[in-house]
Amino acid sequence: MKKRALIAGLTALVMAAGLAACSGGGGGGADANANAKCTNKIIHKDAPKVTAWAWYPNTQLVVDNFNKSHTDVQVCWNNVGQGGDEYDKFQTAVSAKKGAPDVVMLEADHLANYVIQGALVDISKYGANKVKKNFSAGAWKDVSVGDAVYAAPIDGGPMGLIYRKDIFAKYGITKPPATWDEYAADAQKVKDAGGPLFGDLGGNVPAVMMALQIQKGAHPFQYDPTKPKEVGVKLDDPASKQVLDYWAGLVKKGLVGTADQFTAEYISGVVGGKYATYVSAAWAPGYLTGAGVGKGNDKGQFAVAPLPQWDPSNPVSVNWGGSAFAVTTQAKDKKLAAEVALGLDADPASLENGWKNLVIFPLNQTVLKSKEIADYPLDFFGGQKAYGEVYIPAENGYKGFTYSPFQVYYYAQLQKQLTAINGGKIDGAGAAAAVQDAVVKYAKQQGFTVK
Amino acid sequence: MWFDKNVGYLANLQDLFTYDGSIYLHWIGNSALYAVAGGVGSTIVSILAGYGFAKFAFRGRNLMFSLLLGAVMVPLTALVIPTFILASDAGLTNTIWAVILPSLLNPFGVYLMRVYIGDAVPDELLDAARVDGAGELRTFLQVALPLMRPAIVTVLLLSMVATWNNYFLPLVMLSDKTLYPVTVGIGVWQGLASGNNGGGHSLWSLIVMGSLISVVPLVIAFLTLQRYWRGGLSIGSLK
Amino acid sequence: MPTSPAQRAANRRRTLTGWMFILPFTLVFLVFLVAPLLYAFYNSLFTKGLATGTVFAPLDNYIKAFTDPSFLGGVAFVVGFSLVLIPVQMIISLAIALVLDAVTTRFARFARLMIFLPYAIPAVIGAIMWGFLYSPTFGPLGQLFGLVGLKAPFLLDASHVFGGLMNIVTWQWAGYYMIIIYAALQGIDPTLYEAARIDGANARQIALRIKLPLVTNALLLILVFALIGTLQFFTEPSVLRTISNGGITQDFTPNLYAYFTAFSYAQFNYASALSFALGVVVFVCVYIFLFLTRKRGSFLS
Numbered sequence A: 001m002k003k004r005a006l007i008a009g010l011t012a013l014v015m016a017a018g019l020a021a022c023s024g025g026g027g028g029g030a031d032a033n034a035n036a037k038c039t040n041k042i043i044h045k046d047a048p049k050v051t052a053w054a055w056y057p058n059t060q061l062v063v064d065n066f067n068k069s070h071t072d073v074q075v076c077w078n079n080v081g082q083g084g085d086e087y088d089k090f091q092t093a094v095s096a097k098k099g100a101p102d103v104v105m106l107e108a109d110h111l112a113n114y115v116i117q118g119a120l121v122d123i124s125k126y127g128a129n130k131v132k133k134n135f136s137a138g139a140w141k142d143v144s145v146g147d148a149v150y151a152a153p154i155d156g157g158p159m160g161l162i163y164r165k166d167i168f169a170k171y172g173i174t175k176p177p178a179t180w181d182e183y184a185a186d187a188q189k190v191k192d193a194g195g196p197l198f199g200d201l202g203g204n205v206p207a208v209m210m211a212l213q214i215q216k217g218a219h220p221f222q223y224d225p226t227k228p229k230e231v232g233v234k235l236d237d238p239a240s241k242q243v244l245d246y247w248a249g250l251v252k253k254g255l256v257g258t259a260d261q262f263t264a265e266y267i268s269g270v271v272g273g274k275y276a277t278y279v280s281a282a283w284a285p286g287y288l289t290g291a292g293v294g295k296g297n298d299k300g301q302f303a304v305a306p307l308p309q310w311d312p313s314n315p316v317s318v319n320w321g322g323s324a325f326a327v328t329t330q331a332k333d334k335k336l337a338a339e340v341a342l343g344l345d346a347d348p349a350s351l352e353n354g355w356k357n358l359v360i361f362p363l364n365q366t367v368l369k370s371k372e373i374a375d376y377p378l379d380f381f382g383g384q385k386a387y388g389e390v391y392i393p394a395e396n397g398y399k400g401f402t403y404s405p406f407q408v409y410y411y412a413q414l415q416k417q418l419t420a421i422n423g424g425k426i427d428g429a430g431a432a433a434a435v436q437d438a439v440v441k442y443a444k445q446q447g448f449t450v451k
Numbered sequence B: 001m002w003f004d005k006n007v008g009y010l011a012n013l014q015d016l017f018t019y020d021g022s023i024y025l026h027w028i029g030n031s032a033l034y035a036v037a038g039g040v041g042s043t044i045v046s047i048l049a050g051y052g053f054a055k056f057a058f059r060g061r062n063l064m065f066s067l068l069l070g071a072v073m074v075p076l077t078a079l080v081i082p083t084f085i086l087a088s089d090a091g092l093t094n095t096i097w098a099v100i101l102p103s104l105l106n107p108f109g110v111y112l113m114r115v116y117i118g119d120a121v122p123d124e125l126l127d128a129a130r131v132d133g134a135g136e137l138r139t140f141l142q143v144a145l146p147l148m149r150p151a152i153v154t155v156l157l158l159s160m161v162a163t164w165n166n167y168f169l170p171l172v173m174l175s176d177k178t179l180y181p182v183t184v185g186i187g188v189w190q191g192l193a194s195g196n197n198g199g200g201h202s203l204w205s206l207i208v209m210g211s212l213i214s215v216v217p218l219v220i221a222f223l224t225l226q227r228y229w230r231g232g233l234s235i236g237s238l239k
Numbered sequence C: 001m002p003t004s005p006a007q008r009a010a011n012r013r014r015t016l017t018g019w020m021f022i023l024p025f026t027l028v029f030l031v032f033l034v035a036p037l038l039y040a041f042y043n044s045l046f047t048k049g050l051a052t053g054t055v056f057a058p059l060d061n062y063i064k065a066f067t068d069p070s071f072l073g074g075v076a077f078v079v080g081f082s083l084v085l086i087p088v089q090m091i092i093s094l095a096i097a098l099v100l101d102a103v104t105t106r107f108a109r110f111a112r113l114m115i116f117l118p119y120a121i122p123a124v125i126g127a128i129m130w131g132f133l134y135s136p137t138f139g140p141l142g143q144l145f146g147l148v149g150l151k152a153p154f155l156l157d158a159s160h161v162f163g164g165l166m167n168i169v170t171w172q173w174a175g176y177y178m179i180i181i182y183a184a185l186q187g188i189d190p191t192l193y194e195a196a197r198i199d200g201a202n203a204r205q206i207a208l209r210i211k212l213p214l215v216t217n218a219l220l221l222i223l224v225f226a227l228i229g230t231l232q233f234f235t236e237p238s239v240l241r242t243i244s245n246g247g248i249t250q251d252f253t254p255n256l257y258a259y260f261t262a263f264s265y266a267q268f269n270y271a272s273a274l275s276f277a278l279g280v281v282v283f284v285c286v287y288i289f290l291f292l293t294r295k296r297g298s299f300l301s
Helices: A002-026 A059-069 A084-096 A108-115 A128-134 A137-143 A165-170 A180-192 A206-215 A238-252 A264-271 A284-290 A334-343 A348-356 A386-397 A407-422 A428-445 B009-055 B061-073 B076-089 B107-120 B123-131 B136-147 B149-165 B168-173 B182-194 B204-224 B226-232 C005-043 C060-065 C069-102 C106-120 C123-134 C140-147 C161-186 C191-198 C203-214 C216-231 C235-243 C254-263 C268-293 C296-300
Strands: A049-053 A074-078 A103-107 A152-156 A159-164 A221-223 A230-233 A277-281 A302-306 A323-327 C046-048 C054-056
Touching: A049 A084, A049 A334, A059 A074, A059 A348, A084 A103, A084 A108, A084 B076, A084 B182, A084 C254, A103 A108, A103 A334, A108 A137, A108 A323, A108 A407, A128 A334, A137 A152, A159 A165, A159 A386, A180 A238, A206 A238, A206 A277, A206 A407, A230 A428, A238 A407, A238 A428, A277 A284, A302 A386, A323 A334, A407 A428, B009 B061, B009 B107, B009 B136, B009 B149, B009 B182, B009 B204, B009 C005, B061 B107, B061 C005, B076 B168, B076 C005, B076 C254, B076 C268, B107 B149, B107 C005, B123 B136, B149 B204, B149 B226, B168 B182, B168 C254, B182 B204, B182 C123, B182 C235, B204 B226, B204 C106, B204 C123, C005 C268, C046 C060, C046 C268, C060 C268, C069 C106, C069 C161, C069 C203, C069 C216, C069 C254, C069 C268, C106 C161, C123 C140, C123 C161, C123 C235, C161 C203, C161 C216, C161 C235, C191 C203, C203 C216, C216 C268, C235 C254, C254 C268
Parallel strands: A049 A074, A049 A103
Antiparallel strands: A103 A323, A152 A323, A159 A277, A159 A302, A221 A230, C046 C054
8 A cells, every 4th residue: 555655656756757857958068059040041051150149131141141151150140139129138148147149239329238247258359450440430439448349340320311302392391401490390381281290209219319319419428338337327418408398399289290110000100101201310211111111102202311400500410229249258159259240241242232221331431431332322212322412421420429338227218208208298308307317316226336 | 911901811821831931830839839748747737736635634735735825826927037047047948948847837727626626536436446455546547537537628728728828938938939939929020020120021911810820729729628628617616 | 532553554654645646746836936936035135236246135125116116106007907907807707607697599609609719819919919909000990080080099008008908908808707607607506596586586686696696706716816917917018018109118017017127127136026026915915805805714715
C-alpha cells in the first residue's frame, strides 16, 4: 500500500519534473547567433552572423547590399518595432542583461540614455574614427562623448514645411509662409474661406514640439556625459512657453488638427487633403509613401519649403529624428558587430536608395556634397529639387541639440501635456510648467543633481 | 477591408500566409503549442491536486487549500513582472518555457476539480477498489478519473483558452518574433502599422485577416465541445 | 480520540499520498506564485536610479507609490470603472440568462452561442477589431453619423474613453458570465416553478423570487472574478493606446503604469512595488466586497 502511494506520487512528480527538465534545453548555446532567426536571407551561409535591429522602410535592401559584399560577416536583421516599441524591447534586454541584438538602431536623442546604463560599446577602438571624415562635426558630436564613439551616424532629420500645392492654390496662398506669424495668418485665411485644417499638433510626436521650442531659443537640457550625474533641466523658459502657447492658440481657434500622427486615421487625412501643411523632417515622406500617400489623387501635389522662422533675419535650423547604429555591450563579437554598425547603410547604393525614396536623409558628406543629390528631382514633391532647395541648407545650418539621459520619460510627459492642450484643458504656459515639474522630480528620483 | 476594397479576400489570405517568411503561420503554430502544452499541463496538475484535496484528509490540507483560495485573488498579471525578472535570472526569457511553465499555475482549475470530485466521485467506490487490492494510482486512474470527464474537459478548455488568449506574459517574456503567439504578433503588427512601417507593405489588411483567422480554432473548439463545458461551468457556482 | 499504532500508520499514509497528489501543484504554486511574490516584495524594498546605485530603502517605494499621482489616478480609474462596469455587465448577463432560460426555441440556442462567442476571442484581437470599428474615418460609426451630417465622436479620446472601453469589456465578458448564470439556472429543480405557478406566481415573480435567490452564488463568483479582472485592467488599454489620440496614457491603469515603469523606464524595483501595491489594493477591494455581501463563508467554504 505504502509503495503504491509512493508510485502515485512519484508519477505526479515525474510529470512535473519532466516539464521542468525540458526547460534546461532552451537556453543559449555557445554561439547563440548561429541559430538566430532573421527576416532577411543569409547569403554567405558559412560566415559568422551579427544580429541587428532596425526599422528603416528600406532595411531589407540595405541588409542585402551589406551581405552581398561581405564574406567575413553576415547581418541577421529583424524589425522589432519603430521608435518606442524597439526602445522598450532594447531597454528590457539591457535590464535583463540578455536578449539584446549585437547592433541596434537608435535615434540620436536616445543615445545618452543607454550610454549612462553602460549598454553601448565605444567603437572608437574598432575603427570608428576611420569614417569620422565622412561626417560633419555636429553629426559626429551627436554620437560621441569626448574621444569615445557610441554609434555610427546614418541619417539626420532636417525639418521643413511640407505643403499641398493644390490647397495653397485654391485658397490663394501664393508663397509658403516664411514666418510663424505668416503661418498663423495663412491658417486663418484658409479657415475663413471654409478650407481644411492648416496643420496638426500631434500629441505623439513630442520630439517635433521640442525641436520647435529649440528653434525659438529654448535649451531644454544641459548634459555633459563626462559628468553623468549632473543635468540641467529648463523646460518652462519663456521660449518653450511661447511656442506651446502659439500652438495652443492655433488649436483653440480650430486652425490646426489634434490628431496623433502616423496613424491610419492621420494618413488618410494627409492623402485626402485634410491638412494644408505638415511640419516634418526629410525622412518623413518615405514613411508616408509606404503608407500610400502621394499615389492617388494627391500624386505630385506635395512640395516643401523651409521651416517658418520666428525671426527671418536670424533663421534657425532644427532637427527631428535621424538615427545611428550602435554596438551593444551584449554583442558576442564586438569587433564584427562594429564592422556591421560602421558598414551597414554606408555603401553608396543603399544610401542612394534611401535618399531617393526619402526614407533617410544621409549624413555622409560625400553624398551631401554631391551635385546629384542637390539637383535630383523628387517624384513625391512633383519634381521639386527638395534636397538642394530645402533640406541640405537646413542640415548645414543645424547646430546640434543636447539631449538628456531620460529622454523617453521627458517625451512621455510632453506628450501628456500636448494631449491636454489638444483637449483644451491647459494653456501653453501651464503645460510647460507641468512638464518641468514632472521631469525635475523624476531626475532627482533617479539621483541626478539638477542644475 | 473598408479602405482596401480593391484587393480580393483570397489575395489577402495568400499575403497573410506568405508575408515575412510565413511568420503568421509560425505564430498560429506557437499559439497552438503554448495552448496545448500549457492547457494539458495545467489540467493534469489541477486534476491531481483536486483529487488530493477532495479525497485525502491529510495534515496541512486546509492550510494549503486556504492558500490556494487566496491565490485565486492575487492579480496574476501583477506577478508577470517579478516572474520576468526571475525567469531572466534563470535564463528562461525568450524561450518557450517562459510562456508554458507559468501557465501551469491555475488555482481556479484546482478549485473546480476539487468541488467536482467531491460531488461526483463517491468515497465508497474508491474504498471498494482499495479493498479489492487496487493501489492508489490504479484507483485514481481506473476508478476516479473516468468519473471526472465533464470537469476535465471544462478545465482543459478554460485553461487552453486562457493560454491562447494570453498577451501580457508572452509580450513581456519574448523578444524573438519567431516565438510569438498570434496575439503578440498581431499586436506588434498593429504597432508597426500605426507607425506606418510595414516597409512599404500595408499591414492593415493583414491585421484584419489575421485577427479573423486566429479566432477560428477556439470557436470550433467551443462549438464542438459545448456539450461538456456547458455543464462544467456551473460546477463552481452551484455548491 | 485514542489512536492505535495501525491508525496512526494509516493517517501517515493518507497524509503522504495526499501530499503526493498535490505535489505538482505545490511546486508550481511555490515557483510561479510564492517565489515571484516574495521576490517582488524583496525587490520593492530597494530603490535604483540611473545615476545612483541600488539602495536599500524599505519604505521609499511604497511611500512614493501611494503619493504618486500616476498610480493613485490609475487606481481611482479602475475602481470607478469597476463600480460602473460590473453592475452593468451583471444586469445584462443576468437578464439575458433569465430570458434564455425561459425560452427554449432553436433561435435561443443559437443566440446563446453567439452571445458567448466573444469570450473565445482573445482580448487583443477583440480590442484591435473594436479599434477599427471606432475609427471615425474607416468605422461604421463615422459613416452612420455622416449620413445625418454629424461628426462621429471618437470613442477612445480622453472624453469618451470610459464608455468606449466599457463597451469592449462588456462585449467580451457578458457572454461568459451569462453562460455561468444560465448553467446555474438550468440546475434548479423545475418542480419549484410548478409549485410557484400553482401558488399563482407569474413569470416575472418566478424569475425574481425563485430563480434570482438560487443563483446568488453564481453571481457572487462572477462578481469576484469581474472585480479582480477589472482592477488589473491591462490588455485592452495597452493595445488601443497607440490609436487613442492620447486618450489612454501610460499611467491609465495601475498595471499599465507598472508595465511602462518596468519596461520603458527600467525601474524594476519601483515597478515591483507598484505590482505589490496593486495586489494589496485588489485584496482589500475583494475583501471589502465579500464583507459587504456577507457571503465570505459560502464562497470560501
